[in-house]
Amino acid sequence: MANLTDIDTQVQPFFAIRSLDTFLPNLIQIVLVIGALAALLFLFWGGVSYITSGGDKEATKAAREKITNAVIGLAILAIVWVLWRLIVYFLGLSPGFRGPFRIQIPTP
Known part of the structure; x- marks a missing residue:
């Protein structure tokens, strides 16, 4: 049986902010995913x-409004995602995307 001697026993924080250049994109991605899931749930x-609704005019109208609002929410989320990707590209904020100029965010 093998002995394990190099086990890291220090507890790492679940959500640690190591640098702003990783925190902000992760935060925006989390918000977009939660928003998309909420909009899809609302659409459902x-x-x-x-x-x-069973043919009831008021229930049908309320259901249509829910569907319309969910589709509008998904469209807004898609626009925000496209704008975010354009900002990341043109400012060069992500290592995977190289824009015309690069902003270096200092890390501790």
Whole structure:
């Protein structure tokens, strides 16, 4: 049986901010994913409400509004994502994207 001697027993924080250039993109990505999941859930809820409205005019109208709002939310999220990718590209904030000029964010 092999002995393990190099085990790191120090507890690492789950959400540690090591530098701003990694924190901000990760935060925006998390917010976009949560927003997209919420919009898709709202879209699903509107669809189920529409199906179960049973011909009631008010219930159908409310379900259509839910679906419309969910689609608008997804469109806004898509626009924000495109704008974020353009900002990252043109400012060169991500190592995977090289823009016309580069801003170096100092790290401790």
